[in-house]
Amino acid sequence: MPINKQAVEELERRRQATEAGGGRKKIEARHAKGLWTARERLAHLFTEGTFQEYGQHAQHESRQFGMEGKDLPGDAVVTGVGYVDGRPVASFSQDFTVAGGSLGTMHAEKISMIMDQAEIGGIPVVGFNDSGGARIQEGVMALSGYGQVFNRNVRLSGVVPQIAVISGPCAGGAAYSPALMDFIIMIREGAEMFICGPEVIRGVTGQATTKAEIGSADVHASVSGNIHFVAENEEDAVGIVRRLLSYLPSNNMSEPPHHIEPELDLAEDxxxxxxxxxxxxxxxxxxxxxxxxxxxxxxxxxxxxxxxxxxxxxxxxxxxxxxxxxxxxxxxxxxxxxxxxxxxxxxxxxxxxxxxxxxxxxxxxxxxxxxxxxxxxxxxxxxxxxxxxxxxxxxxxxxxxxxxxxxxxxxxxxxxxxxxxxxxxPTAEIAVMGADGAVNILYRGDLDKADDRVARSRELADEYRAHFASPYISAGKLFIHDVxxxxxxxxxxxxxxxxxxxxxxxxxxxxxxxxxx
CATH class of the missing domain: 3.90.226.10 (2-enoyl-CoA Hydratase; Chain A, domain 1)
Structure with missing residues (x-):
């Protein structure tokens, strides 16, 4: 029996509606800022034609307070599995054009589902974080959703590599999912990450600050140490992800992607x-x-x-x-x-x-x-x-x-x-302390009697290096294997x-x- 034409048309209509996200105007607004959409990030990450989307038709609970009748395509997150340089990778990408990328029950369920898939398949996870945070209308259910995601971050830690990309806002509890992952890449302009924003800090402590001072990529890269890479733009961020993956095994049971050469080049340099x-x-x-x-x-x-x-x-x-x-x-x-x-x-x-x-x-x-x-x-x-x-x-x-x-x-x-x-x-010095400090402790009396304290100090330091710090002494005791x-x-x-x-x-x-x- 041939498939019903109307059913095919309905499927295509639903697909197009979901892929349109928050609509043309919101997408154009992102492009005007030099930012990609959730789907564009995945399209650039994965080899063309290999991405399989999971949960495209997921829907939030429409009876929730303040959400009656609102359509949230894909519940503000795109999830699925594709291939990067011939290897499968699981990914989620939050869609800021839909309800500000806010996390609700179904949103969290989709992320959890793709992380479960990564665990079962033994494949890396790449998450694009671009969210206004918990969906307030869903109350404690949104917090429960974060807990489910965090728990999976911990469960997957040391099992499969986890890479987070901060592509937009990532505030409050949302920051803890990337913090639990192995590597964080943050875009220099347009991305921000903090637990308490400037308004909260000023209200509680009276201290005035800005988002740039507490949540910018440069601050996290050089001061807090929260992130590992700064990307100049979205394209650079995806490039860093791909390069990073090229050094990592798919899981803890696989070998790193060595490119073993048939014959070693043992020439000196x-x-x-x-x-x-x-x-x-x-x-x-x-x-x-x-x-x-x-x-x-x-x-x-x-x-x-x-x-x-x-x-x-x-x-x-x-x-x-x-x-x-x-x-x-x-x-x-x-x-x-x-x-x-x-x-x-x-x-x-x-x-x-x-x-x-x-x-x-x-x-x-x-x-x-x-x-x-x-x-x-x-x-x-x-x-x-x-x-x-x-x-x-x-x-x-x-x-x-x-x-x-x-x-x-x-x-x-x-x-x-x-x-x-x-x-x-041969230049190595292995000792409890440096020669100058050791001489001042061991030969203080000898130095006090010396006519030329500086010359005697140098002489004793050279003796200390020869008799206590030489690499050949350590080699002789097998503390090192060779000089x-x-x-x-x-x-x-x-x-x-x-x-x-x-x-x-x-x-x-x-x-x-x-x-x-």
Whole structure:
């Protein structure tokens, strides 16, 4: 029996009505601001023709207070599954043209359904957040909807990668869903994210502020550290999503998308020998080392503008996906502080959850001293680094370039903290503290008697380095595996990665450890 023509026409009418969202005028208003619609974002993310929409005909409860007779196409969110570079990805995209993208019962149910689909299928989730918040007319039911979404964010954490894009407003409780995801990308203009807006803050505290001061992309990228990437526009945001996905496995049971080369290039790189300055106290840019280790144009820095004294990000070495954790001597001399510890720890834990090998580049004089750091809990925050490395079972390779002093030496993944391979450059100094500080403590009496205190101090410092801090002392005690030249580093790391990709490590059975949060 052929299908009824009227039924086909009715289906097409309903599809067109839903795809029109809030209507032509609202869509044109978005375009005038340089913003895309919910469907346009998905069209740019997914390979053409691969997106399968779920819940297109979902409807809100029309009997709710103040919503009688109102039509909310798709209940203000588009959900479905499509393909990105040949791999399936689940996604939801809130539609601001429909009721301001507000979240109600059916809206939350659609997001929950697509996240359940991601869990079942073992595929990443990408969420485009563009919402005025909870739908007030639905009262506690809207809050329940948020709870359902948050619960799924937590359930999927460490199971499949979760990426949030802040494409418009994301205020109040709505901000907690992206905060529970792995990476947040925020558009520089037109997006905002905060718990309490300026009016609420002024009403409660009397403090005057603006949305830009508390909720802009630049503030979250550089001050609060809430987001990981700033996108210049919608197209840039989708591009970052696609690039980020290219480093990530689909789920925690899959391997990262390595591009294994049949034969390793083990040639030395003489340019690496010229990166370090002549003086051990002069700064250098650790990103030059990362560039030298990585395949061309493969490094993707994460949280570039936050806690700049540590650099984290993804890259490839001989086709193998890796995560980098690197001290940055250009900022705070590479010291670990509260923010750097938080930034590094979270990235380590992500890499461990999804099987990404970790490369540690070390030039750290210690934890940042100061009353503010101590009162801010540097002990607790620094312990996160120790916990994260100690708990990580993925391949971990550590390169000690220059300084590695005190507890920070351990906190940057020493062999005792679980590094599978520790290599040191000849310039490395591994000790409880720097030579100058040690001399002042150990040889104070000798210095007081010296005719030329400065010359004697230098002489004793050189002796301390030779007898206590030399990398050969650590190599002799097997705290490090070998001393190498910088030019050998890429080849040695690539070879080690290839042998460590099959690493298997088991731990005592337990529900989970108790990280010092």
């Amino acid at each position: 003489p340019a690496m020998n010229d990166i370090l300055p002549d003086s051990g106290k002069s700064p250098f840019d650790v990103k030059d080392v990362i560039t030298g280790l990585s395949d061309p144009d493969s490094f993707l820095e994460v949280q570039r503008d936050f806690a700049k004294n540590i650099v984290v990000g993804f890259g490839r070495i001989a086709g193998m996906v890796v995560g980098y954790i690197a001290n940055q001597p250009k900022e705070l001399a590479g010291c670990l502080d509260i923010d750097a510890s938080d930034k590094g720890s979270r990235f380590i834990r992500f890499c461990n959850a999804f099987g990404v090998p970790i490369i540690n580049l070390v030039d750290v004089p210690g934890f940042l001293p100061g009353v503010r750091q101590e009162r801010g809990g540097i002990i607790r925050h620094g312990a996160k680094m120790l916990f994260s490395y100690g708990a990580a079972t993925v391949p971990k390779i550590t390169i000690i370039m220059r300084k590695a002093y005190g507890g920070a030496y351990l906190a940057m993944c020493s062999r005792d903290m679980g590094a599978d391979l520790v290599l040191a450059w 190498i030249t910088p030019s050998e580093t890429r080849a040695r790391v690539a070879l080690a990665l290839r042998t460590l990709l099959s690493k298997r490590e088991t731990r005592p059975p337990k529900k989970h450890g108790n990280i010092p949060l």
